[in-house]
Amino acid sequence: MLLCDGSMGGATIGSMNVRVDAPLQAYNTFGIAAKAAALFHVQSVDDIRAALDSALWGSSRKLILGGGSNMVFTRDVDAVVLKMEIPGMSVVDETASDWIVQAGAGVGWHDWVRWTLQNGYPGLENMALIPGTVGASPVQNIGAYGMELQNRFHSLDAIDLRSGEAFQLDASGCGFSYRDSVFKHLPQDGGLKSQAVITAVRFALPKHWRAEVAYQDLQRKMDESGVRAPSAQQVFDWVVDIRTAKLPDPRDVGNAGSFFKNPTVTQEQCDDIIGRDPHVVHYPLGDGHIKLAAGWLIDACGWKGKTVGRAGVYDKQALVLVNRGTREDPVTGGEVMTLAKAIQTSVYERFGIMLEPEPEVI
Ligand code: FAD
Ligand code: EPU
Numbered sequence: 001m002l003l004c005d006g007s008m009g010g011a012t013i014g015s016m017n018v019r020v021d022a023p024l025q026a027y028n029t030f031g032i033a034a035k036a037a038a039l040f041h042v043q044s045v046d047d048i049r050a051a052l053d054s055a056l057w058g059s060s061r062k063l064i065l066g067g068g069s070n071m072v073f074t075r076d077v078d079a080v081v082l083k084m085e086i087p088g089m090s091v092v093d094e095t096a097s098d099w100i101v102q103a104g105a106g107v108g109w110h111d112w113v114r115w116t117l118q119n120g121y122p123g124l125e126n127m128a129l130i131p132g133t134v135g136a137s138p139v140q141n142i143g144a145y146g147m148e149l150q151n152r153f154h155s156l157d158a159i160d161l162r163s164g165e166a167f168q169l170d171a172s173g174c175g176f177s178y179r180d181s182v183f184k185h186l187p188q189d190g191g192l193k194s195q196a197v198i199t200a201v202r203f204a205l206p207k208h209w210r211a212e213v214a215y216q217d218l219q220r221k222m223d224e225s226g227v228r229a230p231s232a233q234q235v236f237d238w239v240v241d242i243r244t245a246k247l248p249d250p251r252d253v254g255n256a257g258s259f260f261k262n263p264t265v266t267q268e269q270c271d272d273i274i275g276r277d278p279h280v281v282h283y284p285l286g287d288g289h290i291k292l293a294a295g296w297l298i299d300a301c302g303w304k305g306k307t308v309g310r311a312g313v314y315d316k317q318a319l320v321l322v323n324r325g326t327r328e329d330p331v332t333g334g335e336v337m338t339l340a341k342a343i344q345t346s347v348y349e350r351f352g353i354m355l356e357p358e359p360e361v362i
Helices: 045-053 109-118 216-225 232-246 267-276 294-300 333-351
Strands: 002-004 010-013 016-023 035-042 061-065 077-084 089-094 098-104 153-160 166-170 196-206 255-258 264-266 282-284 289-292 311-313 320-323
Touching: 010 045, 016 045, 035 045, 045 077, 045 153, 045 196, 077 196, 098 109, 109 232, 216 232, 264 267, 267 282, 267 289, 267 333, 289 294, 294 333, 311 333, 320 333
Parallel strands: 035 077, 061 077
Antiparallel strands: 002 010, 010 016, 016 035, 089 098, 098 196, 153 166, 153 196, 255 320, 264 289, 282 289, 311 320
């Protein structure tokens, strides 16, 4: 049952706080001003069931929102928005090789990484300081500094938003690949986007942990410090340092992290690009394909530090687009996408590669 509490657009459904015509600026790390038709603050699985039974639910479109750190709002969101705030962090099981640990979908990712380390369960430290929630982490199979979520994933709990049924998925059911999973594809394409809401995620963290330090930036930290056998806390601290030096803190400068995926090309395409610029940063994937650094391609086209309207290209990492407006007069999603398209065009004209955006554009 929907109960209005008399405040501006405020209401409760069961014990859940709901706001109609709700501002979203504080709920996306770009700091874009947009509104949601209705915003449900989901703190439990029961809240999701209450939402499904509510009058507002009906035939409205649905959007699931975590920390809004991988979203660009280009307009108001004519949808019921489920803002995931389900708490909880615990050890739920163990196998001969792993600790099985679980967090609620609304737990902050970095808080979760810190909790696992503080409680003696290393394994997530390479992914320290990634913004957003645990519930969103399987959606694009987050990754950083030589580790992807799928390397540590055990299983997840989700609710089908049409039937209300709870179900679990293991890694094979999630269809993970680079910055991709079933949660990014619509049901008509075999995916679960907007159909399933993730409520909790479990991770298998190794009892016999070894540092993963192959990524170039971590190798550099080892060389600089002389530490050859870093602890998990040491890797965590290095990753925090590296990220702080090259990525903008969304609390100071609005952004959504890497704006484009790193493209994968064939050897033939790579040879063609090396012919255009021999310095192109590229990594063989071992299957005959080669990954290119999108940041390098954008940088080589001269975009680093540029500003168009209130949208800009970060001056320390060309793969990151930023909000150069103010809180009162922020960048719009339209300005961000105009800049993104200009970058795509110039990279395509120079290197023959069409960059694909990474964040969800609404
Ligand atoms: P949101 O932006 O709220 O949502 C992202 C997508 O997930 C949307 O499609 C949404 O509908 C869906 N979703 C959210 N929660 C759920 C749920 N519970 N159930 C089902 N669907 C859901 N990403 C990386 O992989 N590696 C990085 O190193 C990295 N660095 C970043 C650095 C910065 C400064 C920023 C701003 C972003 C960075 N990102 C990085 C991107 C972002 O942090 C991740 O994609 C993160 O997982 C998004 O989490 P979120 O809770 O903010 O999700
Ligand atoms: N580079 C440049 N100029 C730039 C930016 C990068 O020349 O302006 C070069 C760097 O010198 C380096 C290479 O490009 O040789 C790669 O740069 P970096 O190590 O910073 O990583 P990235 O490929 O730009 C990816 C992820 C990040 C993740 C880091 C660390 C994608 C799209 N991005 O960035 O993820 O944190 O690796 O693993 O895969 C995100 O997804 O939002 C994100 C930040």
